[in-house]
Amino acid sequence: MTAATPQAAKAKGAHGQSGDETPTIHILWINAGLSCDGDSVALTAAMQPSIEQIALGVLPGLPKVAVHWPLIDFECGPVQGADTFIEWFFKGERGEIDPFVLVIEGSVPNEQIKREGYWCGFGDNPETGQPITTSEWIDRLADKAVAVVCAGTCATYGGIHAMAGNPTGAMGVPDYLGWDWRSKAGIPIVCVPGCPIQPDNFAETLTYLLYQVAGSAPMIPLDDKLRPTWLFGATVHEGCDRAGHYEQGVFAERYDDPTCLVRIGCWGPVVKCNVPKRGWMNGIGGCPNVGGICIACTMPGFPDKFMPFMDQPPGATLSTNASGAYGVLIRKLRAITLDTVDKEPKWRHTGRKLTTGYRRPW
Ligand code: SF4
Ligand code: SF4
Known part of the structure; x- marks a missing residue:
């Protein structure tokens, strides 16, 4: 061409x-x-x-x-x-x-x-x-x-x-x-x-x-x-759509589960690749975003250092246990906050009385 x-x-x-x-x-x-x-x-x-x-x-x-x-x-x-x-x-x-x-x-x-x-x-x-x-x-x-x-x-x-x-x-x-x-x-x-x-x-x-x-x-x-x-310059994990689940300690046990895939083989936290951010074609896709574990295909140690692919990566037990314990607490606290912020303020109502707290400046 x-x-x-x-x-x-x-x-x-x-x-x-x-x-x-x-x-x-x-x-x-x-x-x-x-x-x-x-x-x-x-x-x-x-x-x-x-x-x-x-x-x-x-x-x-x-x-x-x-x-x-x-x-x-x-x-x-x-x-x-x-x-x-x-x-x-x-x-x-x-x-x-x-x-x-x-x-x-x-x-x-x-x-x-x-x-x-x-x-x-x-x-x-x-x-x-x-x-x-x-x-x-x-x-x-x-x-x-x-x-x-x-x-x-x-x-x-x-x-x-x-x-x-x-x-x-x-x-x-x-x-x-x-x-x-x-x-x-x-x-x-x-x-x-x-x-x-x-x-x-x-x-x-x-x-x-x-x-x-x-x-x-x-x-x-x-x-x-x-x-x-x-x-x-950034890891898969840093750009992954599922990173919020990791942070809250919610991990998939099956491949059709939309939460974090680290316990079923995702190497994303230690792999340099922008595919989750950029997608595959025209912004669509991106391995873990769409359910595929990251097998580290961009890395110099690929494939030997990342096999067997479907196993939990070493170190993931420690980090996911820590994230899991922290996540239980943080999810409860966030649920309370979410319950509060998921409602409209009480002053938005009909009737003849203004309850917004407004004070006339004169
Ligand atoms: S699926 Fe992989 S890259 Fe995405 S949050 Fe979980 S460990 Fe990180
Ligand atoms: S499997 Fe390869 S292309 Fe997919 S996120 Fe991991 S390093 Fe990137």
Whole structure:
């Protein structure tokens, strides 16, 4: 998908320039790490902004972009076919499109432990006819990219493929490139975790980076796990619709109970994620808000440190017992107050006598 049409994108030429010489920022998206492509699918639901708004450049001040994204790109086709989508990646390697942002979806397997083959690849090497591994593409492109963005928990921290006992030696991009890695523009790896990404979180982060590359935004603020701070600075619990139940010590014993889910497996109090506040699509949903326990899918320790998922998290016994005891008292006191404030004042009545307490000032 491009700023206008594929023909228009090609007309921009090999140097990433449009006809009016406005620099075009290319987005090279590799979805060939170990993953389910769920982050690409999720991004189609973005609303703030939508991927169409980014690609069509309708946001004020946004530079022109050309998005090379396998999920929907109609240039996708066989290597050396009529349209060779993969050619954009070779152009990136040769320095013929500059600047470009490299997006990686999926975890990076350790190909050094797989001498007899490979774990995952993306396009073929024209010289050998053999697949180019995903890790080789990262080696070819990362240092030429103006920024590297990881879409989803697999690319950021390894995710499900990097569980204990896995055969691939999978890891996240920061594990592969190094947590202190910087792009040629001095930008750290940008991580947007989630299994899958919350669509608007990713679209917003990508938009921020495009503005930054265009010189209209300061350095993207990231925490020590390379997450945008404005998206991952609060816990699930702090934004959960059910937090009032937790505070009053009312806990669900079943999944169809609308109260707090901590005793049946919710990790929300210790998980950094804004999904309960932001919802999933267009503000709707948000795991615990709609009855799903938080399984910590945005966290670097996911999934191993949070399993088995349906069990009460460690520490929840102590905290819910304390909250339960406090909650009994507080609920009684609030019931008394509620009974008082849930009535109209007694001076709102008919009749010839005013009983509001008003006194004439003269
Ligand atoms: S459901 Fe989870 S996130 Fe929501 S209040 Fe309970 S423990 Fe916190
Ligand atoms: S609320 Fe929990 S399970 Fe849901 S997206 Fe956030 S981290 Fe993942």
